[in-house]
Amino acid sequence: MSMTHPRAGRPRERVLTMRGIGKRFGAVKALTDVDFWVNEGEVVALVGDNGAGKSTLVKVLAGVHPPDSGSIEFDGDEVVIGSPADAQQLGIETIFQDLALCDNLDVVANLWLGRELRDGATLDEVDMEQRTWTLLRELSAKIPSVRVPVASLSGGQRQTVAIARSLIGEPRVVILDEPTAALGVAQTAEVLNLIERLRERGHGVILISHNMADVMAVADRVVVLRLGRNNGVYNVADVTSETLIAAITGAVDHSVAPRRVPERTDAAPASARDDEPADQTSGGTVIRMPRAGSRPTSRPRGDGSR
Numbered sequence: 606m607s608m609t610h611p612r613a614g615r616p617r618e619r620v621l622t623m624r625g626i627g628k629r630f631g632a633v634k635a636l637t638d639v640d641f642w643v644n645e646g647e648v649v650a651l652v653g654d655n656g657a658g659k660s661t662l663v664k665v666l667a668g669v670h671p672p673d674s675g676s677i678e679f680d681g682d683e684v685v686i687g688s689p690a691d692a693q694q695l696g697i698e699t700i701f702q703d704l705a706l707c708d709n710l711d712v713v714a715n716l717w718l719g720r721e722l723r724d725g726a727t728l729d730e731v732d733m734e735q736r737t738w739t740l741l742r743e744l745s746a747k748i749p750s751v752r753v754p755v756a757s758l759s760g761g762q763r764q765t766v767a768i769a770r771s772l773i774g775e776p777r778v779v780i781l782d783e784p785t786a787a788l789g790v791a792q793t794a795e796v797l798n799l800i801e802r803l804r805e806r807g808h809g810v811i812l813i814s815h816n817m818a819d820v821m822a823v824a825d826r827v828v829v830l831r832l833g834r835n836n837g838v839y840n841v842a843d844v845t846s847e848t849l850i851a852a853i854t855g856a857v858d859h860s861v862a863p864r865r866v867p868e869r870t871d872a873a874p875a876s877a878r879d880d881e882p883a884d885q886t887s888g889g890t891v892i893r894m895p896r897a898g899s900r901p902t903s904r905p906r907g908d909g910s911r
């Protein structure tokens with residue numbers, strides 16, 4: 606397994622496209638006709654009020670909930686994600702809010718749990734420890750020792766360990782569900798830094814957050830869900846947190862978007878066809894759902910210039 610940047614220096618390609626995703630739980634329509642996409646080296650924030658469908662959408666990607674309708678493309682191929690093992694095999698790693706670390710084990714053991722490196726019949730502790738340090742250094746992570754039980758680490762450090770663990774298999778997409786919800790100011794900054802490192806390494810990152818400051822600080826694009834439907838897709842460079850909050854609360858209703866071709870798009874060529882999934886509008890900026898196989902023409906932010 607390599608700890609190097611797998612896709613550094615290559616053009617940013619579409620990793621994942623979800624189209625028309627629907628999911629019901631009995632009488633509850635958790636998701637209706639939701640479109641979503643992420644490119645490599647892009648941080649997409651998924652925001653919305655409680656019950657908007659954020660966790661359900663990422664659980665569809667994580668193989669926890671099969672969708673009732675819609676399709677998922679991964680690296681250009683249509684896929685069915687029927688189980689968490691399917692998701693992992695594709696290269697989709699999810700860090701759920703409870704982190705699911707083994708408190709009594711040290712950092713190295715947590716990172717390699719179930720994927721231990723062996724030297725003949727014995728565990729190769731030296732190699733695992735060296736690779737752990739390499740990875741943590743690459744993430745600029747502040748962990749004083751990798752041989753202490755994770756129970757003794759701070760919330761931010763535990764989040765770091767969970768993120769580092771998710772990278773062992775070099776996933777294409779990393780999903781973080783509310784990674785800063787329980788953290789103080791300094792620890793939040795550390796985790797946001799870590800998300801920047803994930804982007805630099807070329808991973809597509811999906812960040813669920815209720816914190817608009819975090820979203821504005823680290824995301825390239827924001828997807829708003831409201832009552833289980835798309836309610837706007839915004840480039841962070843073009844939007845204020847007030848506009849985002851309006852879309853989240855429903856003061857701005859984009860769930861039925863007007864079909865007009867924008868003067869300028871950041872995410873798709875103007876030649877985009879009319880039979881594509883619904884446009885998402887955002888107070889002057891319209892981001893079209895690019896069609897299958899098309900590539901974004903530009904990236905607004907996040908090339909390490911911040």
Ligand SMILES: Nc1ncnc2c1ncn2[C@@H]1O[C@H](COP(=O)(O)OP(=O)(O)OP(=O)(O)O)[C@@H](O)[C@H]1O
Nearest residue numbers: 630633634635653654655656657658659660661662
């Ligand atoms: N396993 C389930 N069984 C029944 N209903 C569910 C289930 N999971 C989610 N729901 C319902 O689906 C809707 C969307 O829930 P979801 O957890 O996706 O929202 P969310 O955006 O993640 O909210 P929050 O910000 O509170 O985490 C809600 O009405 C919720 O009650």
Ligand SMILES: [Mg+2]
Nearest residue numbers: 656659660661
């Ligand atoms: Mg949730």
